[in-house]
């Protein structure tokens with residue numbers, strides 16, 4: 268059975284999304300993988316009422332193991348994200364409706380690399396085509412957008428982030444929103460933004476290894 272820590276982590280991460288203004292209302296959802304189980308935020312519970320006991324435990328295929336409430340409507344998205352070929356135990360999947368990420372998802376198919384923090388996410392963040400929330404079609408589109416990346420935008424909807432662990436996960440979510448906010452502001456000038464190429468992002472990925480979120484902060 269999953270440790271209480273994973274359920275507590277889901278509650279703390281959900282509250283962190285609210286505190287950092289990355290979600291509104293009951294939007295957004297979180298999952299934490301521990302071994303071959305997932306702790307997943309429940310559907311429609313106001314964040315102030317979330318407790319570890321309301322967080323469901325599911326198998327990696329999404330089947331409930333100990334889930335007192337219905338899971339988030341985006342369970343399929345979490346299941347597929349945790350099933351990536353390079354997925355690891357301990358990973359966290361965060362889904363937000365952060366405003367800059369969401370706004371940018373309506374005007375580009377890929378986030379222009381206007382800031383080197385794109386390296387945190389493996390390079391230019393892709394925008395998964397729109398599909399209705401909670402559908403398998405949306406989950407599959409997001410999985411494709413996550414190829415070789417740890418973040419994706421969901422067109423006209425929000426953002427998804429994969430973090431290697433609970434520590435630093437919320438910081439990474441904020442970096443993603445920051446990267447999107449910078450790109451959005453640059454695009455709003457009407458001038459084509461100057462962007463960084465893949466070779467530079469590879470250099471930055473190497474340089475950031477010791478300075479990424481959860482490792483003492485970014486430069």
Ligand SMILES: [Zn+2]
Pocket residue numbers: 294295362363364400424425
């Ligand atoms: Zn959503």
